[in-house]
Amino acid sequence: MLKVRDIMTRDVFTLSPETNLRDAAGLLAEHHISGAPVVAGGKVVGVVSMTDLLDFQASTEPTPTERPDQVEWGAFADEAPEWEDENEPPATYFTELWADAGADVDERMSTIESPEWDLLGEHIVSEVMDRNLHRLSSDADVHQAASEMQRSGVHRVLVMDDDTLLGIVSTMDITRAVAENKLDVRRYVFDRRGGDEERRTQF
Secondary structure (H helix, E strand, O other): OOEHHHHOEOOOOOEOOOOEHHHHHHHHHHOOOOEEEEEEOOEEEEEEEHHHHHHHHHHOOOOOOOOOOOOOHHHHOOOOOOOOOOOOOOHHHHHHHOOOOOOOHHHHHOOOOOOOOOOHHHOEHHHOOEOOOOEEOOOOEHHHHHHHHHHHOOOEEEEEEOOEEEEEEEHHHHHHHHHOOOOOEEEEEEOOOOOOEEEEEEO
16 A cells, blocks of 8 residues: 655755745745745644645735825925815825825835835734644554545645654645555455456555
8 A cells, every 4th residue: 555655755845934924935935836834943844835825815904004205284284275265176286195096006016115015024824824734654654634524524634743843745646646556455356256356446
């Protein structure tokens, strides 16, 4: 029977619980992975995935409660508006009031000083990670890993002996094993009538 140690990824990329979510997303993308264990003091304390990051962003109010650079309306009380003889102010009035009114989206997202444009940079991995570790020993067979993923609705399980992280098995590892016919199990059954040996392959 194929064991998880036979297909697991041994060189495991990990994240710190103190890593901000923007950096975490960038690191996961850089390593072409969708999730990683979170390690603190040599101990696995959770797992974070791209789904966790997206769920967090989707469930958080994107508009800040205050805008540090915004000028209070009262500050203009001593200034006579240039458009007082008109029904509506000219467009230039608003562009002067908010200097970033014409900024492109990518420019705004790259400006990290404002919480409005850098929500992920204001929070850390420990806030969104899954603390419930889905783990198996290195002696567990691959079918157990697949069953655990299906039962828990996760895409990876940690391979650990005691508290030592040995590797990680993902749905991609199992898919690769199936594609390479590594999960074939050969059994030999004897025909009671003639004693002839039959070979059957079970997937």
